[in-house]
Amino acid sequence: MQYKANTPDEYIAQLPQERRDVIEKLRGIIIQNLPAGFEEQISYGMLGFVVPHSLYPSGYHVNPELPLPFINLASQKNFIALYHSGIYADNVLMNWFTEEYPKHCTLKLDMGKSCIRFKNMNDIPYKLVAELCTKITAKDWISKYETTIKN
Numbered sequence: 001m002q003y004k005a006n007t008p009d010e011y012i013a014q015l016p017q018e019r020r021d022v023i024e025k026l027r028g029i030i031i032q033n034l035p036a037g038f039e040e041q042i043s044y045g046m047l048g049f050v051v052p053h054s055l056y057p058s059g060y061h062v063n064p065e066l067p068l069p070f071i072n073l074a075s076q077k078n079f080i081a082l083y084h085s086g087i088y089a090d091n092v093l094m095n096w097f098t099e100e101y102p103k104h105c106t107l108k109l110d111m112g113k114s115c116i117r118f119k120n121m122n123d124i125p126y127k128l129v130a131e132l133c134t135k136i137t138a139k140d141w142i143s144k145y146e147t148t149i150k151n
Helices: 008-013 017-033 085-089 091-104 126-133 138-148
Strands: 039-043 046-051 068-075 080-084 115-118
Touching (some): 008 039, 008 046, 017 080, 017 126, 085 091, 085 138
Antiparallel strands (some): 046 068
């Protein structure tokens, strides 16, 4: 689902209460644990955490007018989605995450290339998400992006 919002607070205000609580908790965890340099905004109709043009003037290669995306958080029709570009670009990080996930959740990991789907609002690995957020700095993400995705 895509919500029309200009700010993260507008996005969250549109959500049903049970989704709002989860999104607000995940948002807080991301904000508290992301290294300095990332900025929050609405990105692709979702909550986005990006590398701003002030740190990476080239922007996103698909559309250089956009800042470089890193994490997106969204309430989709049947699940909460956490999109983490670092997992997509870094096999070591992907392997770490997939090995750690069962230690934090009773349900099987439901994941696409960069999309982690949380279908059960009562079985979200908040501590694991917090640790995941600490794994890549903005500078490291720019470097990884340039070597694995941009080219």
